[in-house]
Amino acid sequence: MRRTLAISVGDKWHRCTVLDVIRGRNTECLVQCECGVYKIVHARHLIDGRVKSCGCWKDELVRERRYRHGHSVGRALGIRETPEYRAWCHAKERCGNPNVRNYHDYGGRGIRMCAEWQASFDAFIEHVGLKPSRQHSLDRIDNDGDYEPGNVRWATRSEQVRNRRSAQRVAMDRAA
Numbered sequence: 001m002r003r004t005l006a007i008s009v010g011d012k013w014h015r016c017t018v019l020d021v022i023r024g025r026n027t028e029c030l031v032q033c034e035c036g037v038y039k040i041v042h043a044r045h046l047i048d049g050r051v052k053s054c055g056c057w058k059d060e061l062v063r064e065r066r067y068r069h070g071h072s073v074g075r076a077l078g079i080r081e082t083p084e085y086r087a088w089c090h091a092k093e094r095c096g097n098p099n100v101r102n103y104h105d106y107g108g109r110g111i112r113m114c115a116e117w118q119a120s121f122d123a124f125i126e127h128v129g130l131k132p133s134r135q136h137s138l139d140r141i142d143n144d145g146d147y148e149p150g151n152v153r154w155a156t157r158s159e160q161v162r163n164r165r166s167a168q169r170v171a172m173d174r175a176a
């Protein structure tokens with residue numbers, strides 16, 4: 001027998017108020033975020049805390065993090081310690097610095113980072129958001145595409161392998 005998820009209309013989970021529960025194999029909820037935005041989310045994601053808001057909470061975390069560091073002497077240091085900043089730096093280097101080890105797989109074969117992101121870590125983080133977990137790393141959706149809005153996301157290693165495989169399949173189909 002399937003366990004009924006302990007979630008009902010009117011519940012409040014973090015910033016989300018449950019307006020409707022759509023029970024099924026993957027029970028979903030229509031929620032309204034404190035900021036006013038409506039969203040349909042998986043009930044289990046509310047329960048396990050993976051979803052805390054419509055997404056605005058992540059933006060706030062970024063702002064808060066920036067704020068906290070922005071007002072200390074160690075501003076640059078503080079931001080540089082974040083995994084997001086390191087990921088941005090490394091991506092930038094892979095594309096633009098011929099002296100790094102894996103340049104040939106990136107800059108060496110024409111992969112670039114868009115000018116806006118090169119110039120601004122903030123612009124980058126506003127687009128990709130915070131790294132969801134330690135298992136996630138930056139992934140380009142189209143492996144031959146650039147680091148630019150629409151082509152970059154955080155993904156786990158297995159998601160990336162899957163992505164590569166399906167890209168290879170597409171390439172093979174095209175060649176066939």
Ligand SMILES: [Zn+2]
Binds near residue numbers: 033034035036053054
């Ligand atoms: Zn919100």
